[in-house]
Amino acid sequence: MIEQSDAQLVTALRAGDEEAYRLLVREWHAPLLRVAQIFVPSRAIAEEVIQDTWLRVLGALDRFEGRSSLKTWVFRILVNTAKTRAQREGRTLPFSALEEPGGVPEAAVDASRFLPADHERRPGHWQTAPRDLPEERLLAGETREVVRRAIDALPPSQRAVISLRDVEGWSGEEVRNALDLSEVNQRVLLHRARAKVRAALEDYLTAPAGAESA
């Protein structure tokens, strides 16, 4: 909705249309928060970064040329604001977390669940295969709470990417543009995040209710 009418929206904001601004600020709040939290240590500071970001956006609105989408532009301003704030807080910036997620290899599934590489017949095949997840429990409140906690426990950059992609429904390209990520790095962060959330879901939903199955 917003992407399709960037020009109209910008015109409305420049004209001082408070309702247009209110809708935008609401719609982007959660993703702004997730992204700010990549850089700054607390929720409270992230909220301040968002406030500063909107002030900067308003102040620079006349210079917005529409070469990128409004969304990309706002999120780039957020990232810069958050980085500056993080420096002021004396925080070591997790540049590596965003730019080189490949630094430390992380397996999507623990290696112990596969047959060893030197297995004579089926190296790298499942040893402990994934079991059916009970569909009827999938969307239960408790299951969703498990998923929420798993996402909260992720490193901030993975948490931001999975939130934008899978909670907010952004495309990979939107995430890459907003966070200035390469295609590979966006995918690595999403891949690791989904793999960990899947593992949490599997652990929770296949936990033996009494008897242990081998």
Place this chain on the structure above:
Amino acid sequence: MSTVTETTELSCQEFVELVTAYLDGGLTERERSRFEGHLGACGHCAEYLEQIRQTIRVTGTLRAEDLSPEAEAELLEAFRGWRSAP
């Protein structure tokens, strides 16, 4: 099964690392046919892929955090200040 066949096919351990690229349409033609070939032959990996899809589905039902009324009021205040600035 001959060892030659084993080494040219994807292993399950390799398969699980390609799932995100597959779902995003990011595999090359050749990678995709290897991936789908393995998928068709391996029920365990089919189950893994299904679990990733289920994970995405559950994640999609989470509600994003709302803007608090206080924070919204502050943002609107800033907007009015900006609007009335000369």
